[in-house]
Amino acid sequence: MKCRKCGKPASLELRRHNAAFCAPDFLDFFRNQVREAIRKHRMFARDEHVLVAVSGGKDSLALWDVLIDEGYRTTGLYLDLGIFDYSVESKAKCETFAARRGVPLLVTSVAETVGAPVPVIKNVTRRPPCSGCGLSKRYLMNRVALEHEMPVVATGHNLDDEAATLLGSVLHWQTEALSRQSPALPSTHAKLVRRVKPLYRLSERETAAYAFLRRIDYIVEECPFAKGATSIAHKEILSRMEDASPGAKHNFLFGFLEKARPAFERAEAVTLNECARCGQVTTGTVCAFCKLADQVKRATV
């Protein structure tokens, strides 16, 4: 197999693009896709300070790597979930990356802010571990960005993440979730920063290839709580569809974003308030994060 651009032996085949690339041309392709995502959705401007949420995994570190090389002013945010050795190792990966690239990294502990680490939250809530974890992450990313006066949070969500989320929402016709699914969520309140996903045009395999070829030391092991997660099951189904019909995931997600999403957006308008306890944005009186912290406090004292 030959590189589509230079004709040299290829390192990676991208069946959905009916193309193969050598390592240098693949890295160019990857950066161009990130540039196109940022440009198309006006994710952030050159002079804006971007908070990059990093987990130590391939996606978020690949994203941070590209943004640094593109000359953006970035600060990383690692949320310590307190998930045993997995968190210890993933935090070390982020710290090593930040030190090598000479970029600042903020670390916030879920145990200190919620009152307990994710494994305890999981037992207290008796809901899937990803539920309390995702809620805490979204809340803390926004809060930390506000505290440091950064207007935008960038996350490493890729095409597979977005297609799997879309499949989950469609299977249950969660219209509110469908209205919110976007590569770029604007700030709709003074206390809500923009949330953007500059890797949404790139598959999980492409972000893994970028991280490998750039020699980024990322955590390959999965989160111990991800096993059995519904989102993983959806990804497996989508991967089988992709194998049978290259481009299926891309068409599913991009078709939704271009053709279907506007209809859901119009249908779902919500009123935003400030949480009576913490002042962060909520649709109710007390936000879900404060309710979770209360639940943890009641169960652990």
Next chain:
Amino acid sequence: MKVILRNPRREVEVAGGRRVKDVLRDLDIIPETVLVIRGEDLVTADQVVHDHETIELRPVMSGGAA
């Protein structure tokens, strides 16, 4: 040839002198779900891997909370 698998990390011996895509099919692995690593490089599914060589099949799927 030696094949390194992850999550959990383990090694299996399979017959070499075949294309990567044939090895993946034998192991029931969807090509889209792994990077195929040989030394410091990635290899495409049409390349032949020989008996004395080692490849790593590194899963690319991650997940859980968004």
